[in-house]
Amino acid sequence: MGDLLEQADYGFDSLHYVALADTRFANYAKKELSKLPSNSITFQTHHIETWMFSGSSSIAEKDLSDVSRKFSFVDNILKLHSQVELNGDDYSSLEGAIAKVIKKEDSHSFSIEVKKIGFVSEKKAKDIEVILGLHMESLGIIPELKNPKRTILVALTKNIGFVCESSPSNHVDRFRQANASKYAAINRAEYKIIEAMQFFGINPTGYVLDIGAAPGGWTHCLSELGSKIVAIDYGLLFYDKFSNGKKILVLAEHPDEQTLVNATKNFDNITLAAFDSELKYSDFDIIHVRASNIPDVLQHIIKAIGKFGMLMIDINGSSTEGAHLADMSANFMKSGADLVLTVKLQNMAVMRHVSKAEEILSGKYNSVSVKKLPHNREEITLHAARD
Numbered sequence: 001m002g003d004l005l006e007q008a009d010y011g012f013d014s015l016h017y018v019a020l021a022d023t024r025f026a027n028y029a030k031k032e033l034s035k036l037p038s039n040s041i042t043f044q045t046h047h048i049e050t051w052m053f054s055g056s057s058s059i060a061e062k063d064l065s066d067v068s069r070k071f072s073f074v075d076n077i078l079k080l081h082s083q084v085e086l087n088g089d090d091y092s093s094l095e096g097a098i099a100k101v102i103k104k105e106d107s108h109s110f111s112i113e114v115k116k117i118g119f120v121s122e123k124k125a126k127d128i129e130v131i132l133g134l135h136m137e138s139l140g141i142i143p144e145l146k147n148p149k150r151t152i153l154v155a156l157t158k159n160i161g162f163v164c165e166s167s168p169s170n171h172v173d174r175f176r177q178a179n180a181s182k183y184a185a186i187n188r189a190e191y192k193i194i195e196a197m198q199f200f201g202i203n204p205t206g207y208v209l210d211i212g213a214a215p216g217g218w219t220h221c222l223s224e225l226g227s228k229i230v231a232i233d234y235g236l237l238f239y240d241k242f243s244n245g246k247k248i249l250v251l252a253e254h255p256d257e258q259t260l261v262n263a264t265k266n267f268d269n270i271t272l273a274a275f276d277s278e279l280k281y282s283d284f285d286i287i288h289v290r291a292s293n294i295p296d297v298l299q300h301i302i303k304a305i306g307k308f309g310m311l312m313i314d315i316n317g318s319s320t321e322g323a324h325l326a327d328m329s330a331n332f333m334k335s336g337a338d339l340v341l342t343v344k345l346q347n348m349a350v351m352r353h354v355s356k357a358e359e360i361l362s363g364k365y366n367s368v369s370v371k372k373l374p375h376n377r378e379e380i381t382l383h384a385a386r387d
């Protein structure tokens with residue numbers, strides 16, 4: 001089977017690319033892609049969750065990741081090496097194309113990530129990764145799962161396989177790929193906050209306030225990066241996932257409540273206490289607050305630890321509820337502090353949800369920007385700075 005790309009007439013000086021976007025934002029993504037210099041989208045397909053565009057543009061390869069970072073609704077833009085016809089679960093044409101791409105470079109340190117976009121097979125993407133990896137091994141080019149220098153993303157549509165260049169730090173599905181790395185994420189949400197920090201250029205300083213923290217993905221992520229956190233949620237956190245040595249304080253209205261006692265009793269790094277206790281708050285890496293009177297508790301805590309340098313809100317409430325919480329918490333934030341707010345989209349009126357949230361934030365925050373992060377599901381992420 002031939003390489004379809006080689007036969008296509010794209011003209012010179014064009015970079016072939018594949019762009020992935022959430023189906024719900026496909027029209028916005030297409031508008032953004034149309035801004036690429038001399039862009040021509042030649043192929044598009046869609047699956048329940050993902051739209052895939054393939055096209056060519058005169059953009060330089062080195063500018064590709066910069067450009068994708070500027071787009072709010074495109075999840076990833078990847079350099080397209082090759083595209084081949086598929087024939088059911090016979091991957092031979094694909095294997096040949098992948099081997100060719102890997103052998104072209106001096107370094108053969110690579111991993112393979114598969115994404116199914118309407119490709120019908122009983123095999124899961126992970127199973128296909130294994131089949132392709134084993135085939136590469138049989139050719140003497142051995143995938144490196146822990147620290148690959150490059151990642152080959154293979155996007156499978158109904159009958160075409162696209163072989164693209166990704167990067168090990170930018171997996172299309174980071175949570176699924178995470179078992180290959182040493183980092184034990186609590187949940188997929190952790191990758192949202194990693195992406196948010198990368199996209200919005202956030203470098204947290206001082207304490208971080210995490211509202212809607214359970215089961216603890218964002219708190220875990222920031223804690224592992226070295227921040228101290230106050231985590232607000234009535235739900236419990238996965239306390240066992242935090243590195244040994246992290247000192248955790250759980251502040252509760254009823255610290256003798258049985259579920260709480262049971263969840264924390266096996267950890268000697270956890271202190272369980274009532275709100276009014278006069279503990280030295282700055283001794284703890286994580287303070288988990290299970291409360292209904294949050295403003296009072298926060299007022300009390302910031303007397304000891306100072307105002308927060310970052311606020312993260314990821315509640316499963318309406319699009320305006322999170323913005324109201326940001327507004328109410330503004331007095332606890334330092335000037336210039338970063339706000340990351342997940343806005344749930346109850347329907348497709350994306351910009352209405354965003355502008356409602358913006359309106360609420362406008363009294364106390366500035367420079368609001370928006371990004372549909374690759375790991376956002378039926379939601380979008382806002383970033384702003386405290387006035």
Ligand SMILES: C[S@@+](CC[C@H](N)C(=O)[O-])C[C@H]1O[C@@H](n2cnc3c(N)ncnc32)[C@H](O)[C@@H]1O
Nearest residue numbers: 189212213214215216217218233235314315316
């Ligand atoms: C999607 S989960 C958060 C996931 C979390 N960011 C993580 O990384 O694991 C939403 C959480 O928001 C909490 N929540 C909803 N409304 C809240 C509110 N008004 N105040 C605090 N927490 C709230 C829920 O209890 C739930 O645990």
